[in-house]
Amino acid sequence: MKVGVVIFPGSNCDMDALWTTGAVKHHESFPIWHQSQDLNGAELIILPGGFSYGDYLRTGAIAKFSPVMEKVIAHANSGGLVLGICNGFQILTESGLLPGALLRNDTLKFESRWVELSVETTRTKFTKNLSKGDVLNIPIAHGDGRYYIDNIGLDSLISHDQIVFRYKGRNPNGSVHAIAGICNREGNVLGMMPHPERAGEDVLGSSDGLKILL
Amino acid sequence: MREGTFQDAQNFGLTKVEFEDIKTRLEKTPNFLELAIFSVMWSEHCSYKSSRMVLKNFPTQGPAVIQGPGENAGVVDIGDGYTAIFKVESHNHPSAIEPYQGAATGVGGIIRDVFTMGARPILSLDPLFFGHPNDPHNRSLLEGVVAGISGYGNCVGVPNAGGELHFDKSYTINPLVNVFCLGIAKKEEIRYARASEPGDIVMLIGARTGRDGIHGATFASDVLSKESEEKRSAVQVGDPFLEKLLIEATLELIEKDLVEGVQDLGAAGLTSSSVEMAGRGDMGLVLNIDAVPKRAENMTAYEVMLSESQERMLVICKPDRVESVSQILTKWELESAVVGEVTADGLLTVIEKGEIVATIPIPHLTKGAPCYKMETSRPNLEERRREPHGFQVPSWDYANLVKKMASSFNGCSREWVWHQYDTTLLTNTVIPPSLGPGIVRVKGTDTLLAIKSDAKPRHCYLNPFGGGQATICEAARNLWAAGFTPLAVSDCLNFGNPTNPEIYYEFEQSVLGMCDALRALNIPVISGNVSFYNESPSGAIKPTPVVVMVGKARAGKINKPDFQNTGDVIVLLGETLSELGGSALFEMLTGETFGTPPMIRINAEVSLSKTLLAATGEGIIRSATDLSEGGLAQALVECVCNSGLGAQIALKATGIHITEQLFSESNARALVTVSPDCVSRLTEICAQNETQIRILGVVGGRTLSVTGSFDIPVQELKELYDNSLRKVMDEQGL
Numbered sequence: 001m002k003v004g005v006v007i008f009p010g011s012n013c014d015m016d017a018l019w020t021t022g023a024v025k026h027h028e029s030f031p032i033w034h035q036s037q038d039l040n041g042a043e044l045i046i047l048p049g050g051f052s053y054g055d056y057l058r059t060g061a062i063a064k065f066s067p068v069m070e071k072v073i074a075h076a077n078s079g080g081l082v083l084g085i086c087n088g089f090q091i092l093t094e095s096g097l098l099p100g101a102l103l104r105n106d107t108l109k110f111e112s113r114w115v116e117l118s119v120e121t122t123r124t125k126f127t128k129n130l131s132k133g134d135v136l137n138i139p140i141a142h143g144d145g146r147y148y149i150d151n152i153g154l155d156s157l158i159s160h161d162q163i164v165f166r167y168k169g170r171n172p173n174g175s176v177h178a179i180a181g182i183c184n185r186e187g188n189v190l191g192m193m194p195h196p197e198r199a200g201e202d203v204l205g206s207s208d209g210l211k212i213l214l
Numbered sequence: 215m216r217e218g219t220f221q222d223a224q225n226f227g228l229t230k231v232e233f234e235d236i237k238t239r240l241e242k243t244p245n246f247l248e249l250a251i252f253s254v255m256w257s258e259h260c261s262y263k264s265s266r267m268v269l270k271n272f273p274t275q276g277p278a279v280i281q282g283p284g285e286n287a288g289v290v291d292i293g294d295g296y297t298a299i300f301k302v303e304s305h306n307h308p309s310a311i312e313p314y315q316g317a318a319t320g321v322g323g324i325i326r327d328v329f330t331m332g333a334r335p336i337l338s339l340d341p342l343f344f345g346h347p348n349d350p351h352n353r354s355l356l357e358g359v360v361a362g363i364s365g366y367g368n369c370v371g372v373p374n375a376g377g378e379l380h381f382d383k384s385y386t387i388n389p390l391v392n393v394f395c396l397g398i399a400k401k402e403e404i405r406y407a408r409a410s411e412p413g414d415i416v417m418l419i420g421a422r423t424g425r426d427g428i429h430g431a432t433f434a435s436d437v438l439s440k441e442s443e444e445k446r447s448a449v450q451v452g453d454p455f456l457e458k459l460l461i462e463a464t465l466e467l468i469e470k471d472l473v474e475g476v477q478d479l480g481a482a483g484l485t486s487s488s489v490e491m492a493g494r495g496d497m498g499l500v501l502n503i504d505a506v507p508k509r510a511e512n513m514t515a516y517e518v519m520l521s522e523s524q525e526r527m528l529v530i531c532k533p534d535r536v537e538s539v540s541q542i543l544t545k546w547e548l549e550s551a552v553v554g555e556v557t558a559d560g561l562l563t564v565i566e567k568g569e570i571v572a573t574i575p576i577p578h579l580t581k582g583a584p585c586y587k588m589e590t591s592r593p594n595l596e597e598r599r600r601e602p603h604g605f606q607v608p609s610w611d612y613a614n615l616v617k618k619m620a621s622s623f624n625g626c627s628r629e630w631v632w633h634q635y636d637t638t639l640l641t642n643t644v645i646p647p648s649l650g651p652g653i654v655r656v657k658g659t660d661t662l663l664a665i666k667s668d669a670k671p672r673h674c675y676l677n678p679f680g681g682g683q684a685t686i687c688e689a690a691r692n693l694w695a696a697g698f699t700p701l702a703v704s705d706c707l708n709f710g711n712p713t714n715p716e717i718y719y720e721f722e723q724s725v726l727g728m729c730d731a732l733r734a735l736n737i738p739v740i741s742g743n744v745s746f747y748n749e750s751p752s753g754a755i756k757p758t759p760v761v762v763m764v765g766k767a768r769a770g771k772i773n774k775p776d777f778q779n780t781g782d783v784i785v786l787l788g789e790t791l792s793e794l795g796g797s798a799l800f801e802m803l804t805g806e807t808f809g810t811p812p813m814i815r816i817n818a819e820v821s822l823s824k825t826l827l828a829a830t831g832e833g834i835i836r837s838a839t840d841l842s843e844g845g846l847a848q849a850l851v852e853c854v855c856n857s858g859l860g861a862q863i864a865l866k867a868t869g870i871h872i873t874e875q876l877f878s879e880s881n882a883r884a885l886v887t888v889s890p891d892c893v894s895r896l897t898e899i900c901a902q903n904e905t906q907i908r909i910l911g912v913v914g915g916r917t918l919s920v921t922g923s924f925d926i927p928v929q930e931l932k933e934l935y936d937n938s939l940r941k942v943m944d945e946q947g948l
Contacts, residue, residue, distance in 0.1 A: 009547055010455050012371025016641045019657075051369040054455025110364045110634045139638040141368070198638045203655060203769070205643075 001214055003029040004042030006072065006088075008063045013049035013085065013197065020200035021046070025213050034066040044081040044214060045072050047088030049141075049195060059102060059144045060090030069095055081125060081214075082189045086142055089181070089191035098184055098191045099157070100149035105142070106174025112141040114205065116168040117180050117194055121161050124187040126212045135168055136208040138194040140180075145193040147175035147182070160185050165192055215515075215571050218249030226253030226429070232584060239578050247516050247564065247572045252579065254429070254482035254520060255489060258746055261583040264712040265744045268722050271729045276738035278701055284494075286327040286407055286478065287397075288740025290702045292766055294659040297404065299333040300396035302341070302667070302704045302762045303743035308449040309391040313358025318366035318452040319524055320393040325372055326478035329461050330527065332405040332468045333397025336640055337654055338367050340393050341378040341667040341706070341760045342631075345386030347623055347942045352381075355389050357943065363393075364634040369454035370461070373643060374635035375652025377667045378760070381623045383805070384671075387750030392706045394762045396665060398656060405468055407477035407487075409530050409556045410495035414474055416488070416554035417536065419543055420460045420526040424509030426450045427483070427522025437711055437749045456525040456548075463546040464527060472538050475530040485519045487528045488554070489562055493580035498557035503566040505553045515566040530556060590722055591715035599676055599795065599810055607794065608803070609873055612847075613924035615799070616876075619844055620851045620931055622802050626938035627855065649839050649852050650696050650775035651765070660769040664698040668763070671756035672796045673811045678720045678757055682727025683814040687881055689763040690735055691840040694823040695884050697772040697830035698765030700735065705742040705761050710754025712746045720757040721746075728759060734816045735823075737763070756807070773830055775839040776856035780914035782836050783893050784861060786846065788822055788883030789906045792874045798844040799877040811879075818882035818905075825905040826884060832899075834892040841883040847876040849885045850918060855935040860915035860928045866908075872923060887913055 005017045014031065021044075022029035032039060039045060052063035063069065069091075076082045076097050084092035092098040105111055119127055119134040130136075149157065154176060157163055165181035173193070181192030196209030223233040226249065236252050237243055244252060258264055274282035280297055281289035287301035305320025321338060328335045340363050345352040367374055372395065409416070427450035467473050475495075477487045484501070492499040503515045509523070531539055536552060543550040557563070562579070564572040608615060619625040628647070637646040644662060645653040651666035668689040674681030690700050707725065710717040732739065748755045777784075794800060795809025829835050841849050854861055865875050888896050893909065900907040919925040 010369070010458055012369075012458060012639065016639070019641055050371065051455060051458070054369070054453070056455070109361075110368055110636070112368075112633055112636050112638065114638075141636040141638060143368075195638065198641055200641065203644055204638070204641060 001027045001044055002042045003027045003044045003046060004032040004039050005029060005046045005048055006032045006034060006068055008034045008052035008066060010052045010054055011048050011050035013195065017046045017048045017197045020197040020209065021213055024200045025210055032068060034068050036068050037071055039071050039075060044083060045075055047084040047091050049086030049088060052087055052091065060087060060094040063091045064095035073097060076189050079186065079188050083126065084191040085195055085197065086193055089193055090144065092189065092191040097189050098182055099153050100147055102144050103146040103148050104144050105146050110143040111145065111172050113172065114139050115172055115194060117165040118168045120163045120166055123161055124164060124183050124190055126190050126214065127164060130211060136211065137206040138196055138199045138209055140172060140194045142193055145173040147179040149176055157182060164190060215245040215247055218244045218246045222246060222249055223253065226250060227257060228253050232256060245572065247519065248574055250516055250520060251485050251572060251574060254485055255579040256583050259481050260486050262744055263584045264586050264588050264746065266585045267587055268725050271726060272739040273729065273732050274738050274740065276702065279738050279740055282738065282740050283742060286330045288702065288704060289331065289404060290740060292656065292661055292663065294661065295400055296656055296659060297399050297401055298396055298663060298764060299328055299331045299399055300394065300704055300764060301327050301741040302392055302394035302706045302760065304706050304708060304745035305391045305393055306388065306708065306745050306748055309359050310388055312449040313355045314362040315449055315451050317359040317362030317391050319450050320391055321363055321366045322452045322454065322457050322524055323480050324393040324395040325370060325457065328395045328397040329464055330407060330476045330478045331399065332403040333399035334465060335372045335395050335397040336642055337375050337396045337652065337665060338372050338394060339375040339377040339652060339665055339667055339762065341669060343380045343382065343385045343390035343758060345383055346381050349386065352386055353943060353946065359389065359391055360631050360634055366452055366454045368636040370458045371639060373637050373639040375665050376628065376632050376647025378669055379628050379631055380669065380671065382671060382756055384753065384756045388748050388755055390708050390748065390755065390758060392760050394667065394704065396764065403468055405473065405476050407491050408475045408495040409491045409497045409499060411474065412497065412556055412558040413533065414530045414556040415533050415536055415552055416499060416556065417529050417531060417539060417550050418506060418526060418553045419529060419550040420548055421453065421456055421523055422507045422509040422549065423518055423521050423526065424523045425513065425517055425521060428517060428520045437747045450522050450524050452524050459546045459548055460525055460527060463543055463548055466542050467529065467539060472535045473529045473531045477528045479526040479528060481522065483520060483522045489576055489579045491528065491530065492562065493576050496560065498559040498561040498563065498576060499554055500557055500563045500565065501554040503564060505551050507549050507551050515564060515571050519564065588712055588718045589715040590719040592719050593716040595676065599808055601808055602804055602806055605804060607873055612876065613926055616847050616851065616924055616926060617931065617934055619798065619802060619848055621934035621938040623939060624798055625844055625848055627936050628939065629936065630940040630943055645774065648775055649856060651692050653696065653772065655769065662767045662769055662772060664693050664696050664765045664767065666692040666763050667760060668692065669758050669760045671758045672801065672807045674720065674724050674757040674759065675807055676796045676811045678723035679727035680811060680814055682724035682759060683731040684881060685759055685761050686728050686731035686735065687814060687819050688840065688842050689761050690737065691819065691822065691884065693763060693765035694826040695773065695838040695840045697827065698767040699827065700737045700763050700765045702738050702740045703761050703763045705739060705759060707744045708748050708755065708758040708760065709746055710749045717754055724757050724759045731816065771830055773835045773838040776837055776853045777859045777887055777913045778836045780859060781890065782887040782913045783890050784863065784910045784913060785886050785888065785896065786883065786908045786910050787825060787886055787900065787905050788818060789880065790870055790875055790878050790883065791880045792870055793878045793880045794874055797877055797879050798848065812881050815882050821903045821905045822882050822884060824903040825900050828899050829896055834888055834895055836887045836889060838884055838886045841885060843879065845877045845879050851931060851935060853885065854918045854928055855932045858928065858932065859913050860917050861911060861913055862915050862919050863911035864921040
């Protein structure tokens with residue numbers, strides 16, 4: 001599969017996404033510069049983690065205005081696959097591709113730890129080879145990962161089967177319903193706070209991330 | 215430009231003798247700007263004038279050393295065409311008065327030192343020393359420093375391997391914030407900070423120059439006092455986002471071979487970076503103040519030359535490369551400007567509005583800076599070692615002692631700190647922060663690197679020479695236990711005021727002790743930093759030489775520090791002696807440091823290293839950790855609490871009292887587990903290498919039990935160990 005990893009100024013998980021999808025998973029992976037208007041035929045677009053534009057205003061708030069985002073939104077709207085990880089998830093909610101918002105962790109601190117994720121739906125392309133209730137061991141590393149959505153929105157997420165991952169056991173950041181990742185109604189856009197690209201090899205502690213990197 | 219006066223010289227921290235020396239050298243009275251430039255280059259921070267004589271003793275050569283001390287960071291060969299480039303330095307004073315920004319800019323500065331050399335930074339580590347966290351001032355400093363490290367490091371995208379966190383009352387007011395960074399470069403990508411060809415162009419890239427941090431280097435070369443608070447403006451403000459762009463831009467410039475030399479702007483800003491680059495290549499340099507991009511209007515030449523604005527780099531390139539360099543900077547949305555030219559005349563020439571405003575022969579500022587032989591006087595160490603009146607070594611109630619140690623601030627888990635650091639970024643982390651070294655892989659090879667920081671301030675306080683030796687031995691032992699062979703070290707020497715002969719004695723003896731152990735173990739020093747004047751109105755810090763040791767191993771051939779399997783046999787390697795002096799136990803019971811600290815037995819350390827590396831090579835070790843603070847008791851607590859597995863121990867009568875068997879801090883020991891069928895093989899390896907081995911018990915059960923002494927449920931111990939620091943930091947408020 002052709003995988004395009006978008007690099008914003010301040011992205012810092014771009015190399016990891018390229019490494020794990022490319023060198024480890026053997027997809028045809030390549031970077032896409034934030035000023036590019038061409039996705040180079042990528043079938044999967046990854047918006048990687050980091051601190052795009054320093055995240056000084058609000059996480060993901062500036063990146064959504066990047067020239068490349070116009071193309072990413074068009075790609076998503078025509079059914080193309082988009083995966084937003086960490087800062088990428090924040091960019092997806094800011095740009096309206098996914099509902100809700102990501103707020104400061106309830107601990108008021110950066111949370112870096114390995115967590116267990118339970119798979120909540122298998123209807124997305126990312127999770128279709130897994131079973132509901134499967135547990136994935138994947139690290140988180142974020143300061144603003146508390147997923148928030150109002151009750152009406154939450155009901156809608158549930159009724160449309162849009163909750164993809166939940167934290168199992170302790171909720172590390174105070175997310176509503178312990179939500180760690182959601183998809184859009186169509187299931188082609190996935191946003192998640194945990195980093196599957198960091199769990200791609202057993203030597204690093206887990207290779208569970210490969211299961212959702214197609 | 216007006217003439218500089220003695221009053222100016224004093225304000226800049228120069229002595230009368232130094233002021234006269236400058237006049238003699240220049241054969242004139244320097245003007246105000248020239249005097250300011252002399253003062254920062256001759257500050258302790260930049261010139262190492264009080265320490266150079268002693269630092270010469272460090273062994274700096276070795277087969278793997280590509281670049282020793284003197285550059286921005288040291289370089290060692292790690293095989294397969296790759297090198298590790300690393301350095302540790304201090305950011306103590308800025309962190310004492312502005313903890314968040316002080317620590318953040320420390321992290322930014324050390325990362326720049328590494329990518330300046332052409333390396334991609336892949337790991338940070340931060341040895342921290344604070345006063346006891348029961349005091350709200352210490353808590354607020356620790357809270358701010360950890361937030362600063364986390365805020366900057368996580369954003370700039372360099373994962374963290376943890377590092378020491380040590381509490382002692384002597385660090386109240388004057389905490390120590392040491393920062394370390396390691397990068398990886400292919401041999402041909404290494405760049406040095408040298409200007410070596412007249413006519414080459416000098417470009418300033420990155421952030422604009424503002425009025426922040428003026429005279430930071432001078433501020434770092436004085437004792438903290440009530441007035442220090444007013445010097446908050448000498449602390450700079452960091453922008454990790456800008457630094458991230460600067461890393462990518464600089465590495466791209468190097469990859470495309472567009473630059474001849476690179477130097478970051480740290481202490482003393484444009485002055486030291488330009489002078490040092492020219493000095494290393496025996497060149498001169500002309501700088502045009504008007505060409506420097508500035509943050510504020512009407513900045514004077516003095517302000518521009520001394521500003522310590524962060525996230526700036528100086529690059530030297532051929533005239534026909536200027537355009538290509540600017541294009542890459544523009545791509546990364548950064549500014550660049552041609553600010554000068556390399557000359558053959560050996561002079562630093564500063565031009566403002568078309569006029570020369572400073573001319574100084576560069577050797578006076580670099581090689582020719584003063585170098586002092588300092589007065590030393592042995593402090594009354596016997597007095598320090600004397601037991602407090604009425605003190606009795608406890609000989610009962612071990613359950614309480616062990617629980618108290620597990621929940622003590624020096625004994626409990628550091629997870630509160632580590633969870634704030636990104637540890638998994640860059641997909642290299644094999645073992646995140648834990649009891650032992652941080653371990654990363656080097657992509658494209660089967661090499662693993664282990665990084666461990668260590669310090670023995672209590673030992674150095676009671677016996678500076680022995681403490682220096684112990685610091686090195688302990689760091690090495692940590693690497694051997696994990697299965698790694700040490701390659702090289704970087705050191706950060708934190709002490710009080712060097713003009714106090716007793717402090718200088720501590721400094722000199724600690725360094726000589728380090729040198730002794732480094733020579734015996736064949737480990738070179740490749741970079742380092744000295745931080746003097748770590749004092750507050752209530753006195754100097756305990757002597758705190760910090761060492762960060764880097765070792766190498768092959769993938770697969772390494773050990774984890776904590777217990778792995780129920781049923782494994784727990785053995786103690788090395789001999790336990792009656793050595794409670796200076797122990798964590800004594801400090802925990804009295805709040806004081808006293809007694810005669812443990813002996814250094816280098817031969818026993820070497821034997822232990824052979825045993826550990828041989829057994830690791832054969833794959834028979836299930837876990838291994840060195841014994842240090844808190845002795846056997848603390849090592850057991852850590853292994854139990856980190857694994858969640860119990861341990862059933864029986865201590866045989868050995869002629870050593872049970873309190874000493876548990877809490878003695880004898881060197882040259884390690885706690886190892888093996889499967890039952892490997893015990894005999896390990897015993898043979900120990901016999902071959904003359905390492906003492908004692909079988910202590912087995913892993914398993916729901917308690918940590920030492921027959922006849924204590925039996926503590928794992929859950930209870932874990933609760934104490936895991937939550938002690940978190941509770942005081944998160945629940946007591948600031």
